[in-house]
Structure formats: structure tokens, C-alpha cells
Amino acid sequence: MESQQSSLAASLSPIEITFITGNKGKLEEFQQLLEGSELATHYKITNKDISLDELQGAAEFIAHHKVKEAAKHVSTPVLIDDGSLYFNAFNGLPGPYIKCFLDRLSSEEIYSLLDAYEDKTGYAQLIYAYCETPESEPQLFIGRCEGTIVAPRGEKRGWDPIFQPKGYETTFGEMKYEEKNKISHRGKAFEQLKAFLEAKASKRVKGE
Numbered sequence: 001m002e003s004q005q006s007s008l009a010a011s012l013s014p015i016e017i018t019f020i021t022g023n024k025g026k027l028e029e030f031q032q033l034l035e036g037s038e039l040a041t042h043y044k045i046t047n048k049d050i051s052l053d054e055l056q057g058a059a060e061f062i063a064h065h066k067v068k069e070a071a072k073h074v075s076t077p078v079l080i081d082d083g084s085l086y087f088n089a090f091n092g093l094p095g096p097y098i099k100c101f102l103d104r105l106s107s108e109e110i111y112s113l114l115d116a117y118e119d120k121t122g123y124a125q126l127i128y129a130y131c132e133t134p135e136s137e138p139q140l141f142i143g144r145c146e147g148t149i150v151a152p153r154g155e156k157r158g159w160d161p162i163f164q165p166k167g168y169e170t171t172f173g174e175m176k177y178e179e180k181n182k183i184s185h186r187g188k189a190f191e192q193l194k195a196f197l198e199a200k201a202s203k204r205v206k207g208e
């Protein structure tokens with residue numbers, strides 16, 4: 001039975017998913033995460049660089065709408081990645097609006113926004129959102145990583161230089177993607193996405 005199923009798995013064509021993002025860093029981290037998993041046997045994941053509309057609101061709301069919007073652009077199921085960075089002293093900000101801050105301010109300037117506050121802690125959050133068709137209900141996979149906002153150190157990849165994860169002496173900017181993925185918000189969200197996609201592939205092999 002086991003071997004019948006594995007030969008069936010081999011004969012099935014891979015399930016196609018389009019990962020829609022305009023951010024090369026996200027794509028590289030995702031590819032790095034995929035390489036370390038078994039998903040490649042069952043899925044063919046391609047990338048499309050489309051800039052999607054992002055509504056204002058809580059991160060879950062933004063991801064829900066972003067993936068629905070993504071599903072309208074291609075005929076395969078879609079995946080999106082939406083990131084946010086929260087300063088505890090700012091009670092939920094910048095959150096999903098960190099991108100606007102990064103577009104207009106340097107890392108030093110973002111760090112110095114916290115000058116007046118003793119509490120420099122915060123957390124990074126990542127949502128992978130998956131949607132089969134424009135009519136389907138999106139599935140969200142959320143990962144969080146706690147840390148401290150510090151003076152910038154390391155590579156200038158988004159807010160990576162100013163985020164030092166809890167329990168570490170280095171910022172994300174000083175880590176290689178491989179190291180970062182093991183502990184990051186994205187790595188944690190990926191674990192959940194992976195479990196979902198593996199279960200989906202295994203159901204297909206069993207003909208369910």
C-alpha cells in the first residue's frame with residue numbers, strides 16, 4: 001500500500017502555486033525554506049512579481065484581501081507573504097505600515113523614533129496567505145518572533161538591521177538567511193504552511 005502510494009505520488013503532476021511578491025528578499029528566504037523541505041516533490045511553485053493593492057487595517061485583514069486580489073491575477077492557487085513590525089511602546093505601530101516608514105526614513109531614523117521610550121522591545125509578524133481561486137476562502141499562517149529594536153547593524157534588508165531577536169546578540173541583518181529562517185517570524189509561519197500543504201498533497205495521493 002505504502003509503495004503503491006509513493007508510485008502514485010510520483011505519477012501525479014505537481015500542484016502549481018504562484019507566489020506573488022515584488023520583494024526579492026522574501027522570495028529568496030522562501031526558496032531557502034523550500035529547499036529544506038519535502039514540498040518540492042508535490043508542488044511546483046513559481047513567482048510572479050505583481051504589486052498588489054494593500055488595504056489599511058489589521059495585518060490579518062490586509063493579508064486576507066491581498067491574497068484574494070492575488071488570486072484574480074493568475075489561474076493557479078496563490079500564495080502571498082505579508083510582514084509587519086510592532087514596537088511595544090507604540091501599541092501596535094508601525095505594524096503593517098513599517099513599509100511606509102522604510103520608504104521614507106533611514107534605519108537610524110526609525111530606531112531613533114524610540115529615543116524617548118525605555119521599552120525598545122517589539123515583535124515581527126509574518127503571514128503567509130494561500131488562496132485556491134478568487135472565490136475561495138483564504139487560509140492564513142501566522143508566525144511571530146520577539147525581539148528588541150536596536151541601532152542598525154548588518155545588511156540593509158528591510159528592517160533586518162534594527163531587529164535583534166530575543167536571546168541573540170546579532171541582528172537579523174547580521175545573520176545569513178539560513179540562520180534567520182530557523183528562528184524568524186517567516187520560518188515559523190512557513191512551518192504551519194508546510195504542514196497544511198503536506199496534508200493537502202497526502203490527501204491527493206490517497207484520492208480523498
Ligand SMILES: O=c1nc[nH]c2c1ncn2[C@H]1C[C@H](O)[C@@H](COP(=O)(O)OP(=O)(O)OP(=O)(O)O)O1
Nearest residue numbers: 020021022023081082083098099102157158159160
Ligand atoms: O523579514 C523581513 N526583514 C526585514 N524587512 C522585511 C521582512 N519582511 C518584510 N520586510 C519589509 C519589506 C517591506 O518594506 C515591509 C513589509 O511590507 P510588505 O507589503 O509585506 O512587503 P513588500 O511590499 O516589500 O512585498 P510584497 O510585494 O510581497 O507585498 O517590511
Ligand SMILES: [Mg+2]
Nearest residue numbers: 022052054099
Ligand atoms: Mg507590499
